Amino acid sequence: MSSEKIVAYTPPISPLTKPEPERYSIGVLTSGGDAPGMNCAIRSVVRESMARGCTCYFIKEGYFGLVTGLFEEATWSSVSNITNQGGSMIGSARCEEFKTKEGRKKATLNLFKHGVFHLIAIGGDGTLTGANILKEEWGTIVAELLASGAITAVQADAGKDLRIVGLVGSIDNDMIETDKSIGSDSALTRIVEAVDSIAATASSHQRTFVIEVMGRNCGYLALTSAMALEADYVFYPENPPNPDWPDVLCGRLEAMRKIGKRLNLVIICENCHDTTGNRIEAEAVKTQIELRLKYEVRTAHLGHLQRGGTPSFLDRLLGLRMGFEAVREILRSDIDSKADAKVLCLKGHAIVKCNMTSALNRTKRVAEVTRTGDYDIAAELRGRGFVCKQTFMKLISTPPVEDLSSTLKRLLIIHIGSPCAGMNSATMAFVRIAYYSHVSVYGVQGGWNGLKKKRFIDLTWASVTGWASQGGSALGVRKQLPTDLDEIAAAIDEKQVDGICIVGGFEAYMSAKILTENRTSFQAFNIPIVVVPASISNNVPGTCVALGSDTALNEICRQVDNIRQAAVGSHNKTMIIETMGGRCGYLTTLSALATGADGALIYQKPHDESEIRRLAQIAKQKTSTKSGEKYIMMRSEGASDIYTSADVKRLFDEELKATVACRLNILGYSQQGGSPSCFDRQMGARLGIRAFEGLFWPQKMGKRDCCVVGLRGRTIKFVPVSGLTEKVCTRHRVPLMLWWLDLHPLVEHLTYQNNEKA
Structure with a gap:
């Protein structure tokens, strides 16, 4: 299917954007x-529309408001x-009347009354299907309204075209073509938080929990959360079990108990069947476990x-x-009257526009082939990511059935840099896939100093x-580079190591x-080496996103939200919030965008005293209004040597x-802590598995046997360390190419109106 890449955020974007003609x-x-996340899209739609000189209307209560005229x-x-x-x-509401031709005619008339011929619809496949039908019928309905006298010829000519752009907003993430839908990551966050809370009591009592999650006909939530939570078994529509699933399930749980696991966890999607079409309910799973294993079982429907x-x-x-791209897309001159409705999709880090009809048809096809x-x-x-998760889930959840009697290789894993979320998940996955491949894994405690002192531990499946659910580093991490190389080489030789996995930040690279x-x-260093990037600063070359940065950004958002809320009752207050990251402004820029902050001071955007004073004047102007507005400035700790x-x-x-x-808040080391986010857990597992593959089969790394394994676009790739030398600034510890820097102008663009704060 064809899709067209949208040029991502061409900088600079001025607050004084020239209005449309x-x-x-x-x-x-x-x-x-x-x-969750719909409000962020709405905010962007409204402010980019106004920045472009357009009027924006809220159509309240979804299609019900479109039919009944709830425009504001x-x-x-x-x-x-x-x-x-x-x-x-x-x-947001579902509307049966809009499903009828008469209902859509009412909706069309209301659009004419307000002169709205550019519509942005946010929702799932049902929402986008409704928008697509309205687009297809528009010409016919307009002709009927003109014939009935409901609209004039002048109105009909002005509204002869309806331009529609759809945004996928659904926690199920069931729309084909997009890697993620708005709301799906928040749903995963809720699932992980809930099960983490359940795990403590379940482990204490050696209980089995059957957790039912949403998803309708899509297993994304079930599969991804199961991978992040180290679930023992997962039921989801795209991979239904055979009718003998009770035998397989109970055998799996029993094997887990034998190796010492106190908590058994089963994840089930809300709409699951076996291969013969018999529905599988959470209560049925509970009953089978109780009857066969006599375990204490509880069910939880997260709903x-x-x-x-x-x-x-x-x-x-x-x-x-x-939201920002939707406005830009709907106003593009290349959309003509014959153009189909478009839906914006995320592919890797790029936003692409796809034909809405084709995307909807491909989404329906999933349900058809499943049936x-x-x-x-x-x-x-x-998608490929979904298939990979299926494979990875089997690798890390199936308990071993035999001892590691014959060792094919011996691998070393070491944590280097600062502690961050995702390190342990990567290690867990690395060890478990190694175990099945008859490979011994030695963990090094305490970084390179620990290796010199030969502080090895044997890591096993159990x-x-x-x-995966633990933050920080279970092995112990040190922010250091290897010295006394003769001692390190001797330690590697002693264990006859065949490959090294280094998990960490810039120091790991x-x-x-x-x-x-x-x-x-x-000679000891003539072995394959793979670096798994893990740094909250996201400053490791060779990857778009490093492990730990997502957890850190969620923590920053939480703290900024709390700071903003604490200032609600205070009049005239300005907050300056310092984040970590050194010279890399990743955390500062993206947290400013995510929290709606007023500015972001980073090293990559030089600022002098006059610029800081200009921002202070804007803060004064904003906070002097009677609306009780606050001014929040995010600043990276290494934004400037002078200021x-x-x-x-x-x-x-x-x-x-x-x-x-004016208050200064330095968030400090709290950004490194906390329970890992779902993204960091499952991405850690994926990177850990790929790192093992590179060490076990060095040919997968290509011509070089020392690589960074990182997320590049939509895929995980091996990037030779030797090829990164010219692409990184060693002095400031940042890559020279920063994909997120194009997003920085949006901080002020979506905050300023006519160079003033609203």
């Missing part, structure tokens, strides 16, 4: 089930302070808990990007149980580089002249 009216609606003109301030709110601020709560960082950012028993095709339609550069001096966060506060105080209180 003609003032259009753009309508935005949310329909069907609500999803949006203002810049009407979407202030909503990024942390779940649900939909304009209401609408998965829809609620604060949006996760990823959903905030996705909603913001989608006919073509389950492999159903999984393939879900010993890494529960590691530099360590791999040092080892390879000294291969001529030390520290304390200096920025001092300059703000001088400009604010005691009329506005």
Whole structure:
């Protein structure tokens, strides 16, 4: 299927964006089930519409509001302070009347009354199907309204075209063509949080829990959460079990208990059947386990808990990007009257526009092939990532059936850098796939110093149980580079190591580089080496996203939300919030976008005293309004050598002249802690497995046997360390190419109106 890549955020974007030649009216609606992150999309739609000189209308209560005429003109301030709110601020509802031709005729007439011929629909496949039908019938309905006298010829000519762009907002993530839908990551966050809470009591009592999750006909939530939670078994539509599933399930759970696991966890999608079509309910699973194993079993139906709560960082950012691009796309001159409706999809880090009809048809095909028993095709339609997760889930959840009697290779795994979420998940997956391949894994405690002191531990399948949910580093991590290479080489020789996996940040990359550069001096280093990037700063070359950064961004969003809320009762308050990251402004930029902050000071965007004073004047202007607005400035700890966060506060105080209180908040090491996010858990497992594959089959790494294994676009790839030397600034510890830097102009663009704060 054809899709066209959208040029991502061409900088610079000025607050004084030139208005469109003609003032259009753009309508935005949310329909069907609500999803966290929708409000971020609405905010972007409204503000980008106004920045382009257009009028934006809220169409409240979804298609019900479209049919009944619930239109309200949006203002810049009407979407202030909503990024942390779940649900939909304009209401979302299903409407049976819109499914009829007469209902769509009413909707069309209401669009004419308000002059809205550009419509952005946010929702799942039902919402987008309704929008697509309206687009297809538009010409016929307009002719009928003209013939009946409901509209004039002038109106009919003005509204002869209806331009529609759809955004996928659904926690199920069941729309083909997009890697992620708005709301799906937040739903996974809720599932992981709930099961983490259940795990403590379940483990204490040696209980088995059967957790039912949403998903309708899509197993994305069930499969991804099962992988992140180290579930023992998972039921989902794309891979239904045979009728003898009770035997297989109970055998799996019994094997887990024998190796010492106290908690058994079964994840089941809400709409599951076996291969003969018999429905499988959570209660039926519970009954089979109780009858066959006599275990104490509890069920938990998470239900609408998965829809609620604060949006996760990823959903905030996705909603913001989608809403912004939707306005740009709907106003593009290449959309003519004959153009089909478009749906925006996320593929890797790029947003692409796809034909809505084709996307909907491919989505329907998944359900069709599932009903006919073509389950492999159903999984393939879900995408390569879905298929990989199926394979990875089997590798890390199936208990060993034999001892590691014959060892084919011996591998070493070591944590280097600063502790972060995802390190343990990568290690867990690495160890478990190694165990099945008859490979011994030695863990090194305490980094390179620990290796010199030969602080080895044997890592087995059972010993890494529960590691995925643990933050930090279970092996112990040190921010150091390898020294005394003769001692390190001796330790490697003693264990007859055949390959090294280094999990960590910039120091991990530099360590791999040092080892390879000294291969001529030390034969022990002539072995395959793979770096798994793990750093909250996301400054490791060779990958778009490093492990730990998602968890850190979620923690920053949570703290900024709390700081903003604490200031609600105070008048005239400005907040300066410092994040970690050193010279890399990744955390600062993306947290500013996700929280709706007013600015982001980073090293990549130089700023002097005059710029800081300009920002202080804007803060003064914004906080002096009667609406009680607050001003929040995010700043990276390494944004400037001249002006520290304390200096920025001092300059703000001088400009604010005691009329506005300025507070400095340094988030510090809290950004490194916390339970790993679902993204970091499952991505850690994926990277750990690929790292093992590179060490076990070095030919998979290509011509070089020392690589960084990282996420590049939509796929996980091996990138030779030797090829990264010219692509990184060693002095400042950042890659030279930063994909996220194009997003930085959006911070002010979606905050300023006519160079003033609304």
